[in-house]
Amino acid sequence: MQTLLTSAQMRRTDEFTIANKPIASIDLMEKAARAFVQSFLRDEFDSTKNIAIFCGKGNNGGDGLAIAYLLLHNGYENIKIYIVNFSDKQSDDFAINRQRLDESRYRKTIINKAADLKNIKTDIIIDAILGSGLNKPLTSDYADLVKYINKLNKKVYAVDVPTGFPAEGEIPSDYNGIKAYKTICFQRPKINFFFPESALATEKHEVVAIGLDENFIQNQDSDFFLIEESDIRHMLKPRKLFSHKGTYGHALIIAGNTNTMGAALLSSMSCLYTGAGLTTACIPQSGLIALNTTLPEVIALPRDEYRKVDNPAKYQAIAIGPGLGLSAAHEKLLENLIFDNQPLVIDADALNMLSERPDLIDKLPENSILTPHMKEFDRLFGEHQNWWDRLQTAKVKAQQLKIVIMLKNQFTFICVPKGRIYINPTGNPAMAQGGMGDVLTGIIAAFLAQKYASTDAAILACYIHGKAGDNLAMDKIVVSASQVAKQIPVEIKHLM
Ligand SMILES: NC(=O)C1=CN([C@@H]2O[C@H](COP(=O)(O)OP(=O)(O)OC[C@H]3O[C@@H](n4cnc5c(N)ncnc54)[C@H](OP(=O)(O)O)[C@@H]3O)[C@@H](O)[C@H]2O)[C@@H](O)CC1
Ligand SMILES: Nc1ncnc2c1ncn2[C@@H]1O[C@H](COP(=O)(O)OP(=O)(O)O)[C@@H](O)[C@H]1O
Numbered sequence: 332m333q334t335l336l337t338s339a340q341m342r343r344t345d346e347f348t349i350a351n352k353p354i355a356s357i358d359l360m361e362k363a364a365r366a367f368v369q370s371f372l373r374d375e376f377d378s379t380k381n382i383a384i385f386c387g388k389g390n391n392g393g394d395g396l397a398i399a400y401l402l403l404h405n406g407y408e409n410i411k412i413y414i415v416n417f418s419d420k421q422s423d424d425f426a427i428n429r430q431r432l433d434e435s436r437y438r439k440t441i442i443n444k445a446a447d448l449k450n451i452k453t454d455i456i457i458d459a460i461l462g463s464g465l466n467k468p469l470t471s472d473y474a475d476l477v478k479y480i481n482k483l484n485k486k487v488y489a490v491d492v493p494t495g496f497p498a499e500g501e502i503p504s505d506y507n508g509i510k511a512y513k514t515i516c517f518q519r520p521k522i523n524f525f526f527p528e529s530a531l532a533t534e535k536h537e538v539v540a541i542g543l544d545e546n547f548i549q550n551q552d553s554d555f556f557l558i559e560e561s562d563i564r565h566m567l568k569p570r571k572l573f574s575h576k577g578t579y580g581h582a583l584i585i586a587g588n589t590n591t592m593g594a595a596l597l598s599s600m601s602c603l604y605t606g607a608g609l610t611t612a613c614i615p616q617s618g619l620i621a622l623n624t625t626l627p628e629v630i631a632l633p634r635d636e637y638r639k640v641d642n643p644a645k646y647q648a649i650a651i652g653p654g655l656g657l658s659a660a661h662e663k664l665l666e667n668l669i670f671d672n673q674p675l676v677i678d679a680d681a682l683n684m685l686s687e688r689p690d691l692i693d694k695l696p697e698n699s700i701l702t703p704h705m706k707e708f709d710r711l712f713g714e715h716q717n718w719w720d721r722l723q724t725a726k727v728k729a730q731q732l733k734i735v736i737m738l739k740n741q742f743t744f745i746c747v748p749k750g751r752i753y754i755n756p757t758g759n760p761a762m763a764q765g766g767m768g769d770v771l772t773g774i775i776a777a778f779l780a781q782k783y784a785s786t787d788a789a790i791l792a793c794y795i796h797g798k799a800g801d802n803l804a805m806d807k808i809v810v811s812a813s814q815v816a817k818q819i820p821v822e823i824k825h826l827m
Contacts, residue, residue, distance in 0.1 A: 335520065336548060338499065343551075344543050357428075360390065363397075364400075365401060371402075381455070383413060384457040385457070388425050389462065394491065399412045411453065413439070414442065415460050417476075456485050458480070460473070465497060477495055481510050489532075491514070493509035502717065513537065514535075518548070521536075525744070526717075528718060557756060567791065580607055580780030583776075585613040585650065592621050595612055595769075596621065598653045601769075601772075602780075604777075604817060604819045605773065606781060615633070640664075649676070651668060653678055675695075676779065679768065698748075702739060702768065725738050726750060734748065741758060757797025759801055761809050762815065769812060774791075774795065
């Protein structure tokens with residue numbers, strides 16, 4: 332897991348690295364600039380392009396100057412350097428890089444106020460005005476300059492963080508910072524890059540290592556952790572010699588209705604393909620033929636007037652919700668399951684019924700897993716105006732109720748009872764299609780059936796679900812939920 336840090340913690344890491352490694356502050360800046368340029372050159376290899384580099388007077392601007400220097404040395408002739416002179420202060424390393432530039436033949440333009448800028452002709456912009464030192468919203472000249480740059484509608488590469496974008500905390504809905512095409516950030520992604528609102532500031536980000544002390548970073552106190560493939564490889568348990576279906580547990584999927592039988596099929600299919608020893612689908616009578624013909628391996632349990640799961644203890648995992656439909660009978664079924672006090676996976680309509688019965692929320696069995704998307708989450712726990720606040724609520728609820736909350740999105744946040752938030756990096760917009768969440772629910776149930784702890788099951792399921800989607804999307808514009816389900820055993824095999 333990568334520990335993710337706030338700007339203040341990054342600054343401390345910076346200081347610690349300089350104090351404890353044989354590297355001076357200016358050399359760290361040089362390393363950052365080199366790492367930026369390496370990544371930039373992979374995208375922009377045409378050295379005849381016009382590049383405008385805007386540099387503030389802090390360390391972000393210092394990076395910008397070093398980047399300009401390196402690009403010029405790489406044969407990029409058409410570089411214009413703009414020094415944003417809106418403050419009397421300058422950082423030491425900015426000053427050193429500025430002096431180096433002053434002593435060279437390279438020219439620069441000083442901008443004393445936003446209105447100084449007129450008729451800039453450029454193909455590409457590098458934004459090094461303000462970085463992680465941002466400590467208030469952009470106003471006056473900074474706001475005007477950024478507005479001007481955004482209006483040029485050019486490809487903007489941001490250094491470390493787009494100017495005006497808060498690295499953590501609430502992202503204002505009226506965000507007025509730089510709108511970058513790509514942000515190349517140092518050592519760790521900013522926490523806020525994982526929120527949907529970050530699309531206002533950057534289309535994508537790439538993290539480049541600059542030699543900061545990894546031990547120091549990993550040992551910082553943080554709630555945020557980015558899941559890595561190596562974690563998944565460590566967590567997965569191989570199937571054992573002499574094992575049999577009983578070894579891998581029995582999962583019960585309570586799902587489907589007359590018009591939504593597909594949801595039950597998708598969840599059951601992914602449960603089967605994730606390796607549960609036995610999968611039983613509790614479905615409406617009307618779905619029996621569909622189940623028996625499409626998934627002959629799955630046991631059918633008709634749900635007519637079904638109000639109670641007989642002997643729930645015989646299942647190692649119970650998931651309820653996909654395509655279930657809302658009814659008094661289903662609500663009773665959910666209530667009874669909650670009173671049975673066995674951990675549950677609760678998705679879709681089961682979440683919607685739960686939001687109508689707040690009395691049941693407090694009674695959720697410990698280690699249950701809730702898988703809401705944004706709207707389901709807000710129905711359960713109240714409206715939120717932004718993702719930062721929503722995530723804070725999810726974190727608190729997961730701790731209070733001792734459950735796992737998977738707040739689904741492009742980057743899903745997995746909030747666990749210990750107060751940690753795991754961020755899943757896999758998945759892509761080709762997966763934005765109905766049924767994808769049903770598949771996720773089946774995968775979670777299968778991992779629980781195989782006796783993975785709730786937190787591990789949630790992390791594994793989310794990562795592998797997204798990874799399957801990523802690999803399938805390499806040559807497809809859209810990936811269907813059943814394709815993802817069928818890809819799961821292939822992904823698990825690759826990861827083992
Ligand atoms: N740690 C790392 O990994 C490494 C970091 N490096 C680089 O350093 C960057 C951080 O640099 P930094 O700390 O000097 O701050 P930076 O963003 O340049 O701002 C300068 C000053 O602007 C001011 N200011 C803030 N907000 C404002 C506003 N809205 N409107 C007006 N003014 C505002 C504020 O000054 P103040 O208001 O406090 O006087 C602030 O101090 C980081 O992003 C990365 O690029 C690498 O070089 C090496 C490794
Ligand atoms: N753009 C995307 N990038 C990554 N994952 C996505 C994207 N869109 C959807 N997904 C994933 O697909 C699933 C959708 O869940 P959900 O909205 O409950 O779907 P459904 O109810 O149709 O089954 C989630 O796991 C989500 O993370």
